[in-house]
Amino acid sequence: MNARMNASAGEPMDVAAPTGMLHGHAVRPAAGMGRLTGFDADAARRCAGVVDVVVRGNFLAVVAAMPEQAHAGAVALQARWETPRDTLTTPPQMRAVTSHGNATQVLAQGAGRVDATYRWPLASPRADACGSAIADWQHGALHVWLACTQPAALRLELAALLDIAAESILILCDPDPPARHDAFCARQAAADAALMAHAIGRPVRTTFRAAELGNDGPKLRFDVSATLAPASAYTIAATATPGAGTPFALTQTGRAAPYAEASGVDPGLVPPYAVEHLDVSAAQPLGVPPDIAARGQVFAHESHLDGLAAQAGIDPVALRLQWLDDRTGSGLITRVAEQSGWQGPLKGHNDATAGVRRGRGFAYASVIDMEDGRPARTWSAWVADVEVDSRTGDIHVTRVTVGHEREDIASRAKAPTTTLPDDIATATRQLTTGGQRYDDWGDGAPAETSPALAADGAGHDLAPQTRVDIVGTLAGGAAATLPAAAAVANAIHDATGVRLLEPPFSAGQIRQALEHKPSAANKSPRKRAWLLATLAPLTALAGLCATVLPWRAPIAPVAPPGPGLYSAATIERGRLVAAAGDCAVCHTAPGGTRNAGGLALETPFGTVYTTNITPDAETGIGNWSYAAFERAMREGIHRDGRRLYPAFPYTAFAKVSDADMQALYAYLMAADPVVSRPPETQLAFPFNARPLLAGWNMLFHRNEQYVPDTSRSAQWNRGAYLADGLGHCSACHSPRNALGGERGGKAYLTGGEAEGWEAPALTALSKAPVPWTEDDLFQYLRTGFAARHGAAAGPMAPVVESLRELPEGDVRAIAHYVASLNPASPTQAGTQQAAAAQVAAVEARSAAAALRLSGTTDRLYQNACAVCHQGNAGVPQFGEKPSLALNTNLHSARPDNVIQVVLHGASAPPHAGIGYMPGFADSLDDAQVSALVHYLRERFAPDQPRWDGVEDTVARLRKSSH
Template identity: 45%
Template sequence: MDAVREGSPDGPVLMPGPMLHACVLGDVDGALLELGARLDVQAGVRWVVAGSVAAFVAERFELARDAACRLVLSAGPRDTGGSASLPVQHSGLEQEAHYVWPIPIDRFIPCEAIAREEGGSIAIWSGAPATADLLTNLAGVMGLPPDRFTLHSLADHADPQVATHAALAAVVLMAETGRAICVGGYMAVSKVREAEVSVAASLDGEGALLDWRYMARTPGLTGGEAVAQDPGPYSSSRSTSLVDDPAALIPGSAHIFARESFVDEIACDHQRDPVSFRLDHLDPVEYGGARELIDTVAQRAAWNADKQDQTQGHKQDRKTRRADSNVAHGRGFAFDKHDASSGDNPTPGYSAWIVDLDVNRLTGDVALKRVVAGRASGRRRIGRMNGIPARQIAAAASRALGLQLTARPSHDETPGAQAVSHELAPTSAASGEVATQTTAGDRLEIDVSPAAAAIANALYDATGVRFRAPPFTPERVLAALGGAAAHDASKGTIGNRLRRAKRSLWTAVAAGGLGSLIGLACTAWPLRAPIEPIARPAASTWSDATIARGRQIAEFGDCAVCHTAPGGAVNAGGLGLETPFGMVYTTNLTPDPRTGIGNWSFAAFDRAMRQGISRDGRHLYPAFPYTAFTKMSEADMTALYAYLMSQPAVENTPPATRLPFPLNQRALVAGWNALYLKQDEFKPDPTRSAIWNRGAYLVDGAGHCSACHSPRNAFGAEKGGRLYLTGGSAEGWVAPSLVANSKAPVRWTEQALYDYLKTGFSHEHGVAAGPMAPVVASLSALPEEDVRAMAHYVASLSPQPVETPLPKPAHDTATSAVTLQGLDSGRRIFEGACAVCHAATGGVGNFGVRPLLSLNTSVSEGTPDNLLNVIQNGIDAPATDALGYMPGFKDSFDDRQIADLVSYIRATFAPNEAPWKDLAQASARIRKNVH
């Protein structure tokens, strides 16, 4: 039984018995009829010609369509009789260019129509309007009276004229085959191979478009007269736009390719930023929504993040890049607009693409690295920007480059969300990752229509060559570049020389000792020059979406946790961070121009975040984790800058950091950077999943987890390799290991990590306290997919745990009388002050949380610091309100009593761990240094 999707509230109609499926050939001439009769087709596929209808029919539509495609490809374009299109005339304007768009020989138009006999009548289901004209045409075709036909409506969105032809074809084929027929679509046969577009323009004295002339045609096929069309979104004083395309063969993508390539060409030839040039020609009222979308996409892609205007340096930078390497990088932008709905006041829709690519000048290979693409609708404002599905991104890019590509959301996109940024890579045809050409409607068309132009513009940015016809295959690229000569590898690049310089530093370590090392490092890494101050940018500089993204990044980085003093304004600085080298005070991050970062340009902010160098050229101490922030993407760094600059300015001068000599000589940090700072953005691992890469990016970048959870060497640098995330310290607390060597009684699982990071509580590990509590407070408000990604990544670093029986309380741990006395004292204190919440079976808890001390990491750690901190100071600022509060007991018990209590807890709830020593002295130390 086959279901027919009838366009009525009664739902699908079940058709009795199987149907034949047909793919109809459009505009068939005698040569094609003869070729169809001779074509070698699969078993079960039949070539049927009845009157003016020619089609392949089969039990499955895919077989019929494949046969139709083979027929069209074997026939090739047909002779149109020598008719000529309108001649191309030179415009006489200052700029003119010609573009070519390939027209596929086979063009499939989906539609659906079903015909079958019902008693003495013929029932027809189609998307054609059920009119008297349709009944008259059916009667004429079949030689039957109109009342012998029953018309039903199908939920088919094909063009009404196409749907009518499909209905007629279905009836004719039913009569010819004697079976119920379902027409699935038309295979149109193209009469030309390509479309040609000529565009010309001139600019006035102020650099605005004065004249705009556009002409598109299909050579060899003419309607005798070109038809005027919408000149496009960019304003000009005088505009003409004509199209000579009587068969409607030129797709919208071809017009966008020519228009967006030419606009880009004008901008670059006049040393204008291509995005700014477009914005200058979009009416701020009529195209308010378009401008907002373009701004948001450009900010997401960090397009010219710190360039206030584009000058000759844009072109010079490109030339420099080409000279430095055989692989040139380029970026390109393109935009499209259409009316998303009909009516008197249609709602315009838009899409915008930014493409990053690499071009190998020796082979011509083009590697698409990233596509940032968004779509939105709205005349004055867009409600929100949506991403474009990865499959559509891959399909459009694959067609433009003539190779198979796959796409997946970038590592700085939240998993599961509608991604705007995608990373691309080659794939095999067998993988099935690339979508085929489709005509599924205007929505898909506008989503991908800027693809070819954005890629062509990026190719120009990389090579200085304009490519005016897709696809951009390696052969075409190499031919356009003239077979670039091989680069002299012996000369090397700047990067190679820097790497050799670093290796020489390590040689100095082995040969000269610490003193000579510092001197050499300071010589190799001089002090940086100040970056000129700027006027504070207005918050309106950035889109709402960019600022919202920056807020999330600030939460991941816990900016306010460190840059807010107790009782002080958020991010105004002044918090003292205790380090092994002395107290370091955090700076003011608010956009106050005198005491904060209000006069910092993005370049100054980016340098501080990635290199640890302030705007005035001073080195920042590595207590600020710029070694992690250097892994952040440029887009995320831009969004963070936008967020901080959009917040209220607070005038506050934090205490100055004063370390003992020689550590107070900030020039020494240059040597530290030479040894320990690796300035590389995060590189995703293509063999890992998207969620793994997202987690690694957050943990190692903005989250800077290893800053606390990895041990450090004598110079305060994190130890990596096998010691990565194996435990460290922060503000007088132990940051426990997150990997397999953890002392926790139960290994961390992905779910336990997620619960802990998202809620601040894990039944297997306890409650977040100390410096971790505000971290969890930030994470709890962030997308759960991102928190899940962090948990997934950290859990992947350790073998999956097996079920471990819970440790049992010890009954005979102590041997000496003193120890027994201390344990008995500790037991009494525990029963009086702790058991109500922390009994071995789980106490009554507070707001439902019942932490089990036998599973608590603090009880099993190698040092008692965390447990002493919690007992003395309690938890007065829980990570989330649902956790409740814990009172502190430093004013209730002296150090001896706290030592007895801690001894009892250790012996009872971690019986397999060695007893802690000198607990009274440790308690006194914790009491003195309040954290």
């Protein structure tokens, strides 16, 4: 980990990862809470690479040489937990922070009272967010490396966790974390790593994933009420998810958070305004570090004050100045308002032709900042300008004006300000990228379009990069961005009338709110409904006619794009899109150049050869415009107007979003052109009559992009988008009818065929002897091997190889989606010991069957197979030893895959750790192969009936491979 770090109180420095670093995996029940009742440490220590098992109270972890080995050891532990009583049903104990006047009585009389509940997430809502840390305990000192902007609270937490002095802890912070990094997850990882390093005396690296938090991450909650008449009154009550703000390791080891026993509650809860009647209370203990809680507090205060001003028809800046009794704060607000050209809210100044709504929002904060370990009053003020696309809900912060003051700024060295505009722009982007879109690629590529594709369908130019205006000379500091969330939320409300109560702010939230919000466009619902009822069928008919016309007009060729036209981010996003779509898997012939075509695909209707998709103008797609490319991808129409055979899965690619389609085009066009003329596809009549495919499209194709299911999580929608669209899983794993159309409905993903291999069912109809779990699916898709199921082979092996290029969160999303198609199994809904019991039962049944078998075929198995497929036989350098008793293929209704593996082996495993399996086509004749296949079925799937037609299938598959 050679990363540029800076010590918490020093200059940037280059720090290399400690030598001899190990990897840790903490084992926890759902949401991190539970009492540890048992585990098998010996089983974990027997796993390859495991160094030790660490136990501290209810904290349990495995330390190993590699992350995969630590995970395997964690599974082997078979930890058992006692679920704690649901503390969410117990009302928190509230403590008064401050109170004066009679806020309750005034609020009861107030005619313009505004009530709202605001929530502040302490962890990223992205299911694929994560945080990593390295800890090293040497000579009585703890060194911790992680991405962290405010290490003060973490240092106190680690000191409490290990019962050591805070002065003996040095935290080194990475100033440039990856895109999927989450600060809450990083703190969890730091605490885990510190416990492990302290226990074993060696440096340990750990990663904590947001997925471990369950369906809903930890949050702060603020219930706020306010009124202006008959007098100003304000109440706020703060509560938090149990254990929300502290590392789980503190709770698991029985240690109290260092700020949990404080005599008072964070004074930042008190708004910085001179309100006549005020009542502030908070749960005791709130359990959240003050520097983290401050962001939620400012968001709640400033959003609610904006709502109060809107209710009363008062300029929000004027209201703050009216309530503020602070010369420094008033001066800062005035200067920021003047710099921004503030003349009041924009009240949704709209561009009717483009559907764009514009708004402006203000927010202010004044808190005690502990950034450098010394308390100091800070002041911050923001004006944010936003554009909201009313059709898509997309939000863009076009400009922010920021001012920041600190009371000791004259006495301390000014922090460098060169990165502050970037920090401010980053903060605004993070606020408007939440509620993960189904086509987000996270750290794979920013959501950026290429210059040639920078306009949407309506011709409205996409908003430029955020403009940052700074008032005066700002010293750096996290406090400068405290008002960011409220300023952006207030601007969104000004633009749309939608009040968002929890960041981050997503396009989906805006779309949903606008759909239920009356507007001038729908004042006459009967007339609008009649218009929609009339136009909808006509629009659908026009689209259908365009799809099913036998002949389509050619699209004129264009000059190939010049080098450097597309940004690096767009090309990188396109590379990931291509990997998810397995483009190179089909468009690269064995031994050929990548994407130059020529691979022969066997279909029931004949052999189809894939085309050259490199940007060569003569033999590839170099002279294709984006319009021609998109038509081919979504409709299956070549640039010259002829129809493409549906062996090319345009039926799935039609679901791809515009942004991903544009990025894929950029990636392919930025590649090196290759002159390659693959063989022409020659099918027999009537399958060679391409115009007839218009009728096929009418029956089996819908040119529609993926529409998220709003009742499902972001992770589920991401997985569905990747599996059904780019991944085109159903092209192989769904059965087809006599015309080659995929069967949907109840037949969806219930099993199909690909290149002479059976593509097994991914639903409850799976023949796997032990049900697939989400974790099994992830391990299989990520590594090509799942211990309870086996290794990827045949056409699935290159698919896994492509998936290895994707961010881990995307592979987890696919696994999550596919797992949702199965009923909850004991291994999903229950405990690890239930899964182990299932595996043991299957293995015992196979072992009993082995005792009944002997003779020539048994000796053949012992000589050719046992060295790799019996756990107590052979040598370890052959890689994984897949258990044949757990293999889905041996429990299938068809012997095809078993025969294919026996004949051809697995010569190209997804990665070297799985191991190479030789084929026996040249060393065993048909009779021996047939006998071995029958033996394997009888030994490893004794509860299944004997296969019929094995001999004929062996002959057919051997012949088709020549």
